[in-house]
Every structure is written in structure tokens, then in C-alpha cells.
Amino acid sequence: TQSTRPQRLLHAVQKNATKGDPRSVVKAIDNFCRQKEWAMNVGDEKGCILDSVVSEVNPVTVLELGTYCGYSTVRIASLLPPRAKIITLEFNPDYAKIARQVIAWAGLEDKIQVVEGPSGEWIPKMKEQFGVKTFDLVFLDHWKDRYLPDTKLLEDCGLLRKGTILLADNVICPGTPDYLEYVRNSPRYKSQYFKSHLEYTKAEDGLEKSVFLG
Numbered sequence: 169t170q171s172t173r174p175q176r177l178l179h180a181v182q183k184n185a186t187k188g189d190p191r192s193v194v195k196a197i198d199n200f201c202r203q204k205e206w207a208m209n210v211g212d213e214k215g216c217i218l219d220s221v222v223s224e225v226n227p228v229t230v231l232e233l234g235t236y237c238g239y240s241t242v243r244i245a246s247l248l249p250p251r252a253k254i255i256t257l258e259f260n261p262d263y264a265k266i267a268r269q270v271i272a273w274a275g276l277e278d279k280i281q282v283v284e285g286p287s288g289e290w291i292p293k294m295k296e297q298f299g300v301k302t303f304d305l306v307f308l309d310h311w312k313d314r315y316l317p318d319t320k321l322l323e324d325c326g327l328l329r330k331g332t333i334l335l336a337d338n339v340i341c342p343g344t345p346d347y348l349e350y351v352r353n354s355p356r357y358k359s360q361y362f363k364s365h366l367e368y369t370k371a372e373d374g375l376e377k378s379v380f381l382g
């Protein structure tokens with residue numbers, strides 16, 4: 169049977185990356201997507217912006233919406249302090265399966281919890297099921313029309329605190345107009361746009377960093 173693109177991406181990691189070396193896993197995926205097949209990872213250019221935000225926030229509790237193959241999950245987790253954790257939500261079981269193997273190859277299983285299911289169902293359960301008080305950083309990279317409803321859900325569930333950082337991928341391409349309008353005009357957020365390019369291309373895209381003001 170024909171393999172899927174995520175399966176081919178995983179094989180490229182297992183072939184070209186050093187087991188237990190997260191940065192080599194990131195490099196292997198970026199090389200695969202540049203040289204072989206484009207895939208919707210945040211990529212190396214926006215990834216550097218992601219790295220700088222993670223390093224600046226130094227989060228203890230991170231939420232990622234949309235794991236896909238685990239590229240940004242590994243990228244974030246590789247920068248976290250020892251006891252810090254990232255919970256990543258993914259509702260496609262095939263993608264979750266691939267992501268777990270990419271994460272295992274990077275040796276980051278202890279820092280990452282892949283939770284299978286829709287974000288809308290899991291966000292309200294974060295406190296009771298995972299003992300989360302509030303998140304220090306949220307990375308949004310799932311279906312673009314879910315960014316705004318999930319942000320409002322996070323607010324309503326009391327999962328954001330004064331100073332929580334929301335970092336959203338693809339605010340230009342494919343675009344998240346309703347989310348952008350909200351975080352840029354709501355008095356509850358201070359928002360900043362980081363101009364970049366769509367992963368592995370010359371098209372414009374960027375990340376929006378929004379601080380929740382409480």
C-alpha cells in the first residue's frame with residue numbers, strides 16, 4: 169500500500185536524524201520538506217521566531233493546538249527547562265501516531281504529552297484531567313477557523329493568566345482574519361506581528377504574538 173506523506177517524513181527522520189538529538193530531528197524534517205515534499209510544519213524561518221519567543225517566555229506549561237507530525241512540538245520541547253511540559257492536541261489518530269514516533273526519536277517523550285481528540289473537547293478538561301492551572305504559552309497551529317473559538321474557550325476555562333503568551337502560526341497564509349481582528353482589537357490583549365514567510369516558500373506569512381492582559 170502507498171505510504172502517506174507523514175509516514176515518509178517519519179522515515180526521513182529515522183534515516184537522517186541522530187536518535188536523542190532534537191535539533192537533528194528538526195533539521196531532517198526541514199531538509200525533507202525543502203528537498204523532497206512540502207509539508208505544513210512551521211518550518212525553519214518561522215521556527216527561529218518560535219524559538220526566540222519560547223526562550224524569552226521560558227514557559228513551564230505549554231499548550232500546542234495541532235500536533236501534525238510533531239515538528240514544532242519537538243522544536244519547543246527542546247528549549248524547555250527540566251520540569252517544564254508541553255501538552256499537544258491532535259485529533260487525527262494517524263498524525264498522532266507519527267508524531268509520537270518523531271517525538272520518541274528526539275528523546276523528548278518525558279516533556280511532551282500528545283492528547284488525541286478535538287481541542288474543543290479537551291480544553292475544558294485541562295484542569296481536572298492534567299492538573300493544569302494556567303498555561304504560560306499557547307502555540308496555535310491547527311485548523312485556522314478554530315483559533316478564535318479556542319482562544320475564547322481558553323479564556324472562559326480560566327486557562328490564561330496575566331502575561332500568558334499566545335503565538336499563532338499562519339496569520340497571513342492561509343490566514344486567520346477573525347482571530348487577528350480579535351487579538352488586535354480586544355483590550356484584553358497586546359498583540360505584535362512577526363513578518364516572515366510561509367514554510368519552505370517565498371510567500372509571505374507570519375506569527376502573531378499576543379499577551380493576555382488578564
Ligand SMILES: Cc1ncnc2c1ncn2[C@@H]1O[C@H](/C=C/CNC(=O)c2cc(-c3ccc(F)cc3)cc(O)c2O)[C@@H](O)[C@H]1O
Pocket residue numbers: 208209210233234235236237257258259260263285286287288309310311312314337338341342366367
Ligand atoms: C480542532 C482540532 N483539534 C485537534 N487537532 C486539530 C484540530 N484542527 C486541526 N487539527 C490538527 O492540526 C493539524 C492541522 C493544521 C492545519 N494547518 C494548516 O492548514 C496549514 C496550512 C498551510 C498552508 C499554507 C499554504 C498552502 F498553499 C497550503 C497550506 C500552512 C500551515 O503552516 C498550516 O498550519 C492537523 O494535524 C489536524 O489533524
Ligand SMILES: [Mg+2]
Pocket residue numbers: 208209210309337338
Ligand atoms: Mg502552520
